[in-house]
Amino acid sequence: MNTPAELRYSTDHEWVRLEGVLARVGISDFAQDALGDVVYVELPEIGLKVSANSAFAEIESTKSVSDVFAPVSGEVLEANDMLEDQPELVNEDPYGDGWICVIRPTDSSELENLMDADGYESFVADESPE
Amino acid sequence: MTEASQSEHLKQSPLDSFHRGHGARMVAFAGFELPLNFDGVISEHHATRTLAGLFDVSHMGIVDLIPMRGYGLGAVMDSFEKITPASISDLGNERLRYGLLTNNEGGVVDDLIVSRHDDRLRLVLNASRTADDLAYIERNISTNVRIEVREDLAQLAVQGPKSCEVLSMLFSDIAELKFMQRREFRLDDIVCDISRSGYTGEDGFELVVPASSAGRIAEQLLEDDRVLPCGLGARDSLRLEAGLCLYGHELDEGTTPVEAGLAWTIQERRRSEASFAGADTILGQLSSGPERMRVGVSALTKRPIREGAKLRSEENNQVGIITSGGYGPTCNQPVAMGYVDARHAKTGTLLVADVRGKDVPCQVTKLPFVPHRYRRD
Numbered sequence: 001m002n003t004p005a006e007l008r009y010s011t012d013h014e015w016v017r018l019e020g021v022l023a024r025v026g027i028s029d030f031a032q033d034a035l036g037d038v039v040y041v042e043l044p045e046i047g048l049k050v051s052a053n054s055a056f057a058e059i060e061s062t063k064s065v066s067d068v069f070a071p072v073s074g075e076v077l078e079a080n081d082m083l084e085d086q087p088e089l090v091n092e093d094p095y096g097d098g099w100i101c102v103i104r105p106t107d108s109s110e111l112e113n114l115m116d117a118d119g120y121e122s123f124v125a126d127e128s129p130e
Numbered sequence: 131m132t133e134a135s136q137s138e139h140l141k142q143s144p145l146d147s148f149h150r151g152h153g154a155r156m157v158a159f160a161g162f163e164l165p166l167n168f169d170g171v172i173s174e175h176h177a178t179r180t181l182a183g184l185f186d187v188s189h190m191g192i193v194d195l196i197p198m199r200g201y202g203l204g205a206v207m208d209s210f211e212k213i214t215p216a217s218i219s220d221l222g223n224e225r226l227r228y229g230l231l232t233n234n235e236g237g238v239v240d241d242l243i244v245s246r247h248d249d250r251l252r253l254v255l256n257a258s259r260t261a262d263d264l265a266y267i268e269r270n271i272s273t274n275v276r277i278e279v280r281e282d283l284a285q286l287a288v289q290g291p292k293s294c295e296v297l298s299m300l301f302s303d304i305a306e307l308k309f310m311q312r313r314e315f316r317l318d319d320i321v322c323d324i325s326r327s328g329y330t331g332e333d334g335f336e337l338v339v340p341a342s343s344a345g346r347i348a349e350q351l352l353e354d355d356r357v358l359p360c361g362l363g364a365r366d367s368l369r370l371e372a373g374l375c376l377y378g379h380e381l382d383e384g385t386t387p388v389e390a391g392l393a394w395t396i397q398e399r400r401r402s403e404a405s406f407a408g409a410d411t412i413l414g415q416l417s418s419g420p421e422r423m424r425v426g427v428s429a430l431t432k433r434p435i436r437e438g439a440k441l442r443s444e445e446n447n448q449v450g451i452i453t454s455g456g457y458g459p460t461c462n463q464p465v466a467m468g469y470v471d472a473r474h475a476k477t478g479t480l481l482v483a484d485v486r487g488k489d490v491p492c493q494v495t496k497l498p499f500v501p502h503r504y505r506r507d
Contacts, residue, residue, distance in 0.1 A: 036155075036363070037172040039457035040433055040464075060434055062171040062363050062457060065486070084432065088172075 001124065002029040004095055008111060009120035010071040012053070015095065016114060019102075023072055023111075026099040027059065027090065030124050035061040038090040043079040044101055050074060052110050057100055059090065068100060072110045078102040143188045144284040144341035148348050152359050160257035162189040164362055171363035175459040178330055178368055179500075182290035183360035184351055187329075191260030192280040192338065193267070195251040201274045206251055209272035210244075215387065215406040217397035221246045226310040226325050229395050230387050231263060236411030237383040238390065239266055241375060245312050245325065250278075252323075252338075254285070256377045270407075284344035289334030289368070291503065292356045297324075297335055299354065304335070309504040317347065329365065331372025331502045370465055371458045373426060373497030379437065379453045380424055380467055388415040389469065391424045391497075423475040426495040427452060429464035429483070433490050439483045441470060441492070449474045452483065458499055465499045466492075 003009070008016045013031035017024040032038065042058035050056045055067035056076070079101045083089060090098040105111065115123060140163040143149070149156065154165030164186065167174060177183050197206050207219040216229030223246050231239035240259040245252045255263050260279075268277060288297060297304045301315040301324065312325035320343045328334035339347055351357050366376070375381050380390060386408070387393055393416060400406060404413055429435050434457050441450035455466030466483075474481065479494040 036167065037170050039172075042433070060457075062367065063166065065436070087432075091170075 001033070001121070002095070003117045003121050005117045007095065008071075008114035008116065009123075010053075010069065010114055011123065012069040012071070014069060014071045016071050016111070017095075018111070021104065022077065023074070023103045023105050024099050025071060025101050025103055026094055027068065028120070029094050032091050032094045032098070035059060035064070035066060037062045038087045041083040041087050041090065041100070043081065043083065044076045046076055046079060048076040050076060050103065052107075052113075060087075070103065071114060072103060072105045073107050074103040074105040076101050077104050141189075143186050144344045145186045145188060145286075145348055148345045149186065149359075152352075154359075154361060157362065159362055160189055162257060164189060165359075167361040167363045168359045171361070171367060172459045174358055174360040174364035175367050177358035178290045178332060178360060178364060179460050180291065181356045181358070182288055182292040182296045182354075183330070183364065183368075184348065184357050185287040185289065185360050185365055186284075186348070187287050187336070188284040188341070188344065189257040190285060191253075191255035191257060191263070192283050192285065193253045193255060193260070193264065194278040194280060195253065195267075195271070196249065196276045196278060198274045198276055203246075203249065203251070205272065206275050207246075209275060210251060211400070211406060213239075213266065213270045213407050214244075215396040215400050215409070215412060216244065217400055218244060218251070220399075223248065224311055224313050226312055226327055228310075230381075230392060231266065232387065232406060232408040232412065233266075233383055234407050235383075236386045236408030236415070238377075238381045238385055238387060239263060239383060241377055241381055241392075243327065247323075259377055282341055283338050284341040286337045286339065286344065286348060286351070287328050287334060288337070288351060288357070289328045289330040289332050291333060293332070293334045294505070296351065296354050296356055300350065307335070309333075309506045317350075320347070322347070326505065329372075329374060330368035331374070331498060331500055331504075332368075333503055333505045366454075367456060367459060370454055370456060370467065371460055371498065371500040372502060373467065373499060375424070375467075376454060385469075386412055386415055386420065388412055389420040389422055389424065419472060421472055422450070422469045423472050424453075424467060425450075425470055425475050426497040426499060427455070427466040427468050427481070427483070427492050428495040428499075429466070430491040430493060432464065433485060433488070434464040435466045435483045435485055435490055435492060439466075439468075439485050439490075441468060442482045442484070443474055444480055444482070449481065460500050467497070470494065
């Protein structure tokens with residue numbers, strides 16, 4: 001499992017990369033592997049106001065439909081429209097071209113609730129069976 | 131993810147250690163623990179369409195119908211025709227036939243493959259239906275027939291355009307088999323009952339082998355670089371693109387062969403004799419037309435339409451429901467099947483699917499989505 005050290009992670013398996021005052025969001029390598037081949041991504045609309053831990057996008061794999069939860073509250077500024085034609089980027093490059101959207105956080109203190117890479121790795125280890 | 135507590139109650143395939151050894155992601159299916167995928171559903175799907183996929187189908191029920199001492203196979207075949215509208219008594223030796231078990235109301239009890247061997251009829255049944263089928267067969271078949279459940283056997287499928295070449299490496303005369311034909315081959319001292327058949331729409335073979343040898347044969351097949359092990363995920367997307375029914379989705383006891391578009395499984399003689407369970411209903415629908423019909427449904431956007439999605443007409447009336455749906459890797463678009471009112475079943479009819487509260491435009495499409503490539507001659 002790949003867990004870049006410079007990112008922050010939510011308990012719903014989203015990652016956040018701080019870019020100045022903005023937060024780029026995607027799903028973790030662990031999450032994309034658990035989902036299997038991604039075939040469709042329902043992106044959030046630009047301008048959508050999201051609150052932390054609420055469902056704001058959907059990822060469909062060959063086997064299931066999963067909600068994506070906002071890791072922080074804020075406004076969606078940008079969505080990755082490459083995923084409309086290439087949803088497989090979520091599998092192939094979850095921390096790069098497979099990003100989902102950019103959010104302008106409204107409450108920077110929420111970032112403190114996210115885990116660092118070590119914290120996320122032990123969280124995943126505790127959650128996994130066996 | 132597989133729950134450890136749940137797996138204790140599930141049956142394991144004779145190929146269980148093969149699956150785990152090759153990194154399968156296991157899931158519960160029809161009371162068995164089976165691979166969902168190995169490499170990935172989409173890559174396995176493409177491998178089967180372009181080269182050869184290896185599938186474990188050992189969960190399917192294999193049941194032999196054997197005449198009691200003093201009776202011939204003809205009596206078994208005649209007797210079985212009571213509960214299937216397929217023509218069985220004239221099934222040639224070493225031939226297979228796809229057919230349906232029907233109930234007295236004309237509903238489908240199961241879909242199955244019937245094959246004729248020298249001394250028996252062999253049925254291959256859906257795993258989820260085997261227990262019900264057995265009870266139904268026992269109630270209806272002649273007492274001169276012995277019913278043998280073959281849990282000593284495993285079944286592998288090798289499917290795809292290279293499957294014949296792959297199997298020729300192990301079984302020299304395999305190319306002589308035609309679609310829906312079978313015979314026994316030997317691999318060293320192992321008897322393999324091989325048919326040219328499958329559930330993917332591709333050319334392919336199914337191998338019924340002793341359960342104790344299945345792992346060894348699977349490993350041997352996998353030594354060929356053209357073969358990729360495949361799980362249930364690819365099996366489902368392949369059969370969906372091929373427009374093939376899955377029991378519990380397109381077929382159930384409340385659905386008739388005519389509604390399911392499977393009237394072709396009822397041969398002419400059976401129609402004129404009208405001597406099978408549910409004949410009144412089924413033949414009545416054949417002459418007057420069914421009220422609802424199985425159709426293919428293509429989404430006009432990229433959003434997959436899945437089982438349970440309701441279909442509305444352009445006038446906003448509910449006209450049908452999706453029974454199977456997902457992404458079709460070969461079509462590179464969402465594909466689905468479902469039932470719609472006969473008035474809306476014409477190819478090209480525009481409909482709207484309700485996908486979790488969102489309207490998705492879609493269109494009735496001719497089946498199959500991907501042309502069959504069976505080797506009939």
